[in-house]
Amino acid sequence: MKNRQSAGRAKCRPVDFEVDWEIMETNGHYYLGRIFDAGRGETTGQPLLYDPADLTTHAIIVGMTGSGKTGLCLNLMEEAALAGVPALMIDPKGDITNALLHFPELAPADFLPWIDAGQARRAGKTVEQAATETAARWRQGLAEWDIAPERLRALQEAVHFTVYTPGSQAGVPVSILASLKAPAIPWENDRELPREKVSSTVTALLGLLGFKNVDPIRSREHILLANIFERAWSQGQDLDLAELIMQVQTPPFDRLGIFEVNTFFPDKERFALAMTLNNILAAPTFQSWIEGQPLDVQGLLYTAGGQPRHSIFTIAHLNDDERMFFVTLLFSAVETWMRGQGGSPSLRALVYFDEIFGYLPPISNPPAKPTLLRLLKQARAFGVGLVLATQNPADVDYKALANAGTWFIGKLQTDQDKQRLLDGLTGAAVELDRGQYDALLSSLGRRVFLLHNVHAARPLLFQTRWAMNYLAGPLTRAQIPALNALAGAAPPAAPPVQPAASQPVPVARPQQPVEATSSTTRPAAPAGVVEYFLPVNVLLPAGTPAGELFYRPVLLAQARVRFLNRKYNLDHETQQTVIVPEPDRRGVVQWGDFTTLPLDSRTLPDQPAAVARFAPLVEPLTDARLVKALAADFQDWVYRTAEAWVKANEALQVYAGPDVPEESFRQLCALAAAGRQEAEAAKVAAAFAQKREGLEQKMVREQRELAGDEVELAQRKREETVTHAETILSLFGRRRRSLSTSMTKRRMTEKARSDVEESEEALAGLEGELAALDEEEAQALAGVAARWANTATQTSEIPVRPYKKDVTVEMFGVAWLPYYLVEAAGPVREIPGFEPGQNAPIP
Numbered sequence: 001m002k003n004r005q006s007a008g009r010a011k012c013r014p015v016d017f018e019v020d021w022e023i024m025e026t027n028g029h030y031y032l033g034r035i036f037d038a039g040r041g042e043t044t045g046q047p048l049l050y051d052p053a054d055l056t057t058h059a060i061i062v063g064m065t066g067s068g069k070t071g072l073c074l075n076l077m078e079e080a081a082l083a084g085v086p087a088l089m090i091d092p093k094g095d096i097t098n099a100l101l102h103f104p105e106l107a108p109a110d111f112l113p114w115i116d117a118g119q120a121r122r123a124g125k126t127v128e129q130a131a132t133e134t135a136a137r138w139r140q141g142l143a144e145w146d147i148a149p150e151r152l153r154a155l156q157e158a159v160h161f162t163v164y165t166p167g168s169q170a171g172v173p174v175s176i177l178a179s180l181k182a183p184a185i186p187w188e189n190d191r192e193l194p195r196e197k198v199s200s201t202v203t204a205l206l207g208l209l210g211f212k213n214v215d216p217i218r219s220r221e222h223i224l225l226a227n228i229f230e231r232a233w234s235q236g237q238d239l240d241l242a243e244l245i246m247q248v249q250t251p252p253f254d255r256l257g258i259f260e261v262n263t264f265f266p267d268k269e270r271f272a273l274a275m276t277l278n279n280i281l282a283a284p285t286f287q288s289w290i291e292g293q294p295l296d297v298q299g300l301l302y303t304a305g306g307q308p309r310h311s312i313f314t315i316a317h318l319n320d321d322e323r324m325f326f327v328t329l330l331f332s333a334v335e336t337w338m339r340g341q342g343g344s345p346s347l348r349a350l351v352y353f354d355e356i357f358g359y360l361p362p363i364s365n366p367p368a369k370p371t372l373l374r375l376l377k378q379a380r381a382f383g384v385g386l387v388l389a390t391q392n393p394a395d396v397d398y399k400a401l402a403n404a405g406t407w408f409i410g411k412l413q414t415d416q417d418k419q420r421l422l423d424g425l426t427g428a429a430v431e432l433d434r435g436q437y438d439a440l441l442s443s444l445g446r447r448v449f450l451l452h453n454v455h456a457a458r459p460l461l462f463q464t465r466w467a468m469n470y471l472a473g474p475l476t477r478a479q480i481p482a483l484n485a486l487a488g489a490a491p492p493a494a495p496p497v498q499p500a501a502s503q504p505v506p507v508a509r510p511q512q513p514v515e516a517t518s519s520t521t522r523p524a525a526p527a528g529v530v531e532y533f534l535p536v537n538v539l540l541p542a543g544t545p546a547g548e549l550f551y552r553p554v555l556l557a558q559a560r561v562r563f564l565n566r567k568y569n570l571d572h573e574t575q576q577t578v579i580v581p582e583p584d585r586r587g588v589v590q591w592g593d594f595t596t597l598p599l600d601s602r603t604l605p606d607q608p609a610a611v612a613r614f615a616p617l618v619e620p621l622t623d624a625r626l627v628k629a630l631a632a633d634f635q636d637w638v639y640r641t642a643e644a645w646v647k648a649n650e651a652l653q654v655y656a657g658p659d660v661p662e663e664s665f666r667q668l669c670a671l672a673a674a675g676r677q678e679a680e681a682a683k684v685a686a687a688f689a690q691k692r693e694g695l696e697q698k699m700v701r702e703q704r705e706l707a708g709d710e711v712e713l714a715q716r717k718r719e720e721t722v723t724h725a726e727t728i729l730s731l732f733g734r735r736r737r738s739l740s741t742s743m744t745k746r747r748m749t750e751k752a753r754s755d756v757e758e759s760e761e762a763l764a765g766l767e768g769e770l771a772a773l774d775e776e777e778a779q780a781l782a783g784v785a786a787r788w789a790n791t792a793t794q795t796s797e798i799p800v801r802p803y804k805k806d807v808t809v810e811m812f813g814v815a816w817l818p819y820y821l822v823e824a825a826g827p828v829r830e831i832p833g834f835e836p837g838q839n840a841p842i843p
Contacts, residue, residue, distance in 0.1 A: 028052070030079035032072070034145075036461040038443045048462040050076075052083060052347045054406055054455050055385035058376060062393050062421060063410025068447035070095045071471060072408060072464045073354065073389055077310065080350055081159045082151070086301035086308040087350040088334065090327060094316045094474030096354050100161045100487045101470040104152040106139045108132040113482060114472045134470070141466035152468050159308045162489035163480050164293060166326045167285075168317055170477040171484055173292030179329040181238040183336045193339060196370065197332050198229045203367035204328035207321050209276050213364065220265050221273055224248065227256060235602075241281045241290075243606050248274040250530050267528065295329060297337035301349055317477050320358070324367055327359060331371040334384070338375075344383030351375070352387040360388070362397040369397075376403045393417050398424030407452040411444045418442070425452075432459075522551070522608065522816070523617045526624040530813035532556050533608045534599075536833040540820055547822040549612035549833065553621055555580040555589070556815035557634045558599060562806040563644040568655040570646055570800060576638050579815065585619040587626040591637045597836040601811055608816055621814050631812045639807045646798045651791045652676065655798075665795070673792035680784050688777040695773065699766045706759035713752035720745040 029049035036043050059076075063069035077099055080087055089096050103110035112131040120130035142152075165171035179201060185194045199216050202225045206214050216222045228247045232239050239247075248270055256264040280286050293299070300311040313330065315323045334351055341348070353359070359368045375386060380403075388404075390396060394417060407425070412418045418441050422434055432452065440450050440461060451460045475483060525531045534556075536549065558577040563570055575598035578591050608614075620626035647656040647665045652672040656665045723745040818833040 028083065030076065030083070031465060032075055032079070033447075033449075033462045033464040036448050036463045038440065038461050041443075043463045048451070048460065050079075050406075050451075051455070052080070052085065052385075053345075054453060055347050055350065055387070056345075056380045056383055057405025057454065058380070058386040058388070058403060059406040059408065060401055060404045061387065061389040061408040061410075062391070062412070063389075063408075063449070064391050064413040064417070066446060067391075067410035067412075067444075068449070068464050069389060069391060069410050070098075070354075071447065071467050072410070072449060073352065073387070074099055074467050074469055074471070075464055076387060077350075077352060078155055078468050081155055081308075081310055084158060084308050085347055085350055086159065087310045087352055088297070088300060088330070089310065089312045089352040090330070090354060091312055091314040092316060092323065092355045094314055094476070096312055096352075097163050097314055097475045097480065097483055098467075098469050098471050098473075099310060099312060100163065100483050101472055102152050102155050102468055103135075103138075103470065104149050104156055106135050106142075106149065106152075108135040111135050111138075111470060114470060114475075114479075116473070138466075138470060142468065145466040147466065147468060155468055159310045160303050160489070161310050161312070161487040163312045163314055163484050163487075165314055165317065165477065165480060167288050167322055168477060169288055169291075170317070171314065171480040172489060173288050174313070174326075175292050175294050176289050176326070176329055177240055177294070179295050179333060180240055180244070182233040182236050184340060185336060187234045193335075194233060195226075195230065196374065197336060198226050198233065200328050200332045200367060200371045202226045202229060204325045204332075207328075207367050208280065208325040210321065214367075220269075223256060224251065224265050224270070224273075227251070227253065237602070241277060245274045245277045245281065246606065248277065250528075271527065295333050297333050314475075314480065316474070324359070327353075328368040328371065331368055331375060335371055335375060338379060338382045338384050341382050343381050346383055347385055348383030350385050350387060351379075352389075354389050356388045356390050357392045357395055360397050360400055361395055362399075369400075373400050376400060393421040393424070396424065405454040407450075409441060409444075409450040409452065410448070411446065412441065522614045523553075525617065525814050526622060526627070528624045529621070529627050530811070532811060532813060532815040533605050534815055534817050534834050535603070535605065536609065536818045538833050538835045540822070540831060544820075544822055544831070547820040547831070549609045550615070550819045550821045550830065551608055551612055551816040552581070552615045552819065553617050554815050554817045555583045555621065555627075555630065556599075556811055556813060557591070557631070557809070558601075558811040559635060559638045560808045560810050561638060561642045561802050562808075563642075563657075563800050563802050564806060565646070565800050568646045568648070568657075568798065568800065570644065570655070570657045572644050572657045572659060574642070574644065574658075575810070576642060578634065579817070581817070583620055583630070587620045587623075587630055589630060589633070591634060592641065599811070609818065612818070613821075614816070617814065627813065631809060634812065635807055635809050639802065639804050642802055642807070643799045644802075646800055647795060648798045649792070649795050651794055666792075669792040669795065673788040676791070677785055677788035680788070681781050684780050684784060685777065688773060688780070691773055692770065695766055695770050699763060699770070702759055702762045702766060706756065706763060709752060709755040709759050713749070713756050716745070716749040716752040720749045 026049055029051055031047055032050050033048050034043045035046040035048055061069055061073055063072075074096070077087060077089065077096075089099070091097060101114060108128070108131040111134045112127065115127050115130045115134065117127050120127050123130070125133075142148075163171040164174050166174040166176070183194060183197055185197070187194055199222075202222050203214050203216065205225065206219070206221055211219070211221060214222050216226065225244070225248070228244065228251060229239065231252055232247075249267075251261050251270075254260060301309055303309060313326070315326060318326065356372075359366060360372060361369070375384070379386060386404075388401075391413075393412065401424075409421065412421065418438070421441075422432075422437060425432060425437075426434065437450070437452075437459065440459060443461070444450065447464045449462060449464065451462060453460075533551075540546065556577075556579055558575060561574050561576060563572045563574070577596050577598045578589075578594045579596050580589055580591075580594045583589050620630065644658055646658075647660065647662070648654070649669045649672070652669055654665075654669050654672045656668060660668075819830040820833055822829045822831055
């Protein structure tokens with residue numbers, strides 16, 4: 001493409017640059033046709049190039065039969081293929097299968113198989129003559145629209161084309177079982193989307209069963225099925241129809257709302273719903289719905305090698321209920337896939353629906369409509385564009401189409417259709433000049449369309465280009481195998497049948513021989529009795545010849561017991577499992593003789609091994625009344641015998657449940673005792689501190705008295721010395737001092753010395769008392785430590801019984817226990833195929 005101007009152009013306007021048609025470069029835009037001059041009533045030479053980014057705001061194509069609508073739609077898909085944009089195309093009439101009829105050589109032999117022999121005969125021509133003329137007409141038409149054979153070859157190689165036929169083996173069949181698998185959507189962060197998927201899936205399924213205008217709020221059937229799906233999917237568990245039928249009969253929950261399940265939806269009525277579901281599963285024609293390509297959107301958009309795909313789902317052979325069922329599942333799968341992608345401003349994929357009549361009505365709410373509405377609102381953010389076509393503009397919800405950015409409007413059947421379309425566009429908040437649009441629509445002829453694009457400044461008229469694909473008209477189912485062979489799209493090889501996962505088998509083993517009445521058909525359990533299948537998780541011993549699997553019925557019971565005691569801070573759960581190989585026919589069971597390791601119900605398969613024989617059911621397993629009585633007896637036995645032992649230290653008031661190891665419990669006791677010891681030691685220390693303070697105060701007083709006594713003794717000694725000196729001098733003088741005075745001083749000195757010695761003795765005594773007090777305190781603290789250390793070791797165990805309301809029966813019913821039948825030298829031997837504790841089944 002050679003630009004004449006550097007300035008850009010408005011989207012969908014006549015191009016202001018020259019197109020080099022030899023190499024057919026369109027600068028990433030879609031070549032849909034040429035501008036039509038309404039005033040002159042002819043097509044101009046200016047090509048109309050459409051920006052594919054506008055498709056992220058979706059496109060609506062409206063036109064009556066013969067308007068060229070199908071040609072325009074196929075042109076749009078051809079351009080998307082050349083651009084490498086993958087697409088899912090829903091074909092209700094068989095026209096869109098023409099997307100595989102591209103013949104780069106334009107040879108008559110290529111057209112020959114697709115010529116309508118009846119039409120050729122009515123024209124007075126042979127099929128060969130009609131093929132030759134058609135090839136010539138196509139060559140001329142492509143040349144007139146400047147489309148070279150190289151562009152056809154590019155189309156043939158751009159994407160991988162496949163025609164799918166849901167519910168039929170004519171094309172590549174589609175398995176709907178993937179639609180019942182748990183979607184990869186996190187429930188924790190956003191429950192709205194997965195619940196919407198649940199609702200649309202259940203509504204589609206009920207529609208297939210013949211339920212019309214199902215209200216998700218009022219329909220018991222919808223509420224029950226929706227709860228079953230939500231419970232399974234929120235836990236990451238897949239569903240299939242067989243499991244769904246079983247859960248309808250025995251729901252995996254006790255209540256719906258505040259009512260018990262049997263009050264909300266009685267057992268007999270649930271059985272009728274299960275029978276209706278089973279009729280579909282049992283019908284031979286339904287096998288085509290569960291075989292073939294999974295409804296995996298990523299795999300439908302791209303091959304394993306990463307090549308884009310254009311996947312066409314032709315549903316012309318289905319009745320209305322089946323069409324609605326499949327379209328709803330497909331839209332739901334697209335929504336789930338879309339939410340798993342990152343945001344994208346560019347076009348990532350297209351979803352094209354050739355006729356939306358009945359799927360987007362203005363008033364009613366068919367199963368596919370809610371999902372389609374969400375896609376119209378949200379797909380743009382993920383780069384997914386919707387292209388919706390209809391030839392019936394009177395029965396379309398125009399408000400729902402307000403998000404559509406592009407409208408291609410062709411010739412309409414009546415003026416009433418035109419006015420209804422204009423009313424709808426105006427009501428959908430599309431900005432338009434009604435008078436201008438009315439005049440433009442009135443001027444439309446065959447293959448001339450009015451283009452209204454919110455990204456463009458004004459509406460345009462254009463004539464669609466010649467389709468690169470041969471428009472042979474609706475193709476029949478008989479032609480689809482040849483059509484897929486033409487595109488190299490063979491049905492996928494059926495995967496090898498895998499043996500069903502076996503379930504865990506009880507410890508005890510029946511001792512009776514294999515009955516001659518055993519059968520390859522599993523005996524039916526009575527209504528209301530749940531069946532379980534225990535896995536084969538034990539290999540045959542080395543050197544043992546491979547044997548046939550043989551199932552014996554046993555009675556399986558498992559209860560979950562919760563022990564709750566606030567005093568002991570106990571909240572503990574345990575399981576009690578019993579497998580009774582041959583229950584007494586009278587319905588009497590000594591439960592304690594048959595205990596075994598608990599089973600994980602989530603790992604139990606819902607079917608036995610694919611190839612096996614079964615022993616017959618015998619009483620009491622054939623009597624639903626006796627089985628129900630046994631279930632009540634089992635629950636009562638668990639309540640009476642179940643105990644949880646609590647580790648206890650009553651003195652410290654420390655308790656621990658069975659889950660706490662002995663060493664950890666001892667540490668808890670030691671910590672509690674240390675705390676008690678620290679508190680008591682603080683009290684003892686405080687008492688001795690008070691005594692020590694009293695002694696220290698006495699010592700201070702004695703020290704003051706000693707100091708005074710020492711001062712007084714020194715003074716008395718000086719007085720006595722002076723008095724003795726004066727007495728001696730008086731013997732030589734005239735004045736004589738009496739000896740009695742000297743003796744008095746002597747007595748006073750001795751008394752002062754005695755006081756000093758007394759104070760020193762008192763201080764020494766107080767110091768002894770203080771040392772004794774320290775020793776006594778140390779002994780008291782040591783006694784405290786020893787006493788609490790001993791208390792920490794005084795432990796016991798206390799039994800705790802459950803409340804009856806806390807005994808829940810998780811599993812109760814008939815379980816099929818597998819054995820290997822090994823025939824070596826001698827009689828046939830039964831070798832157990834299950835060992836308790838071996839949870840992983842053998843593949």
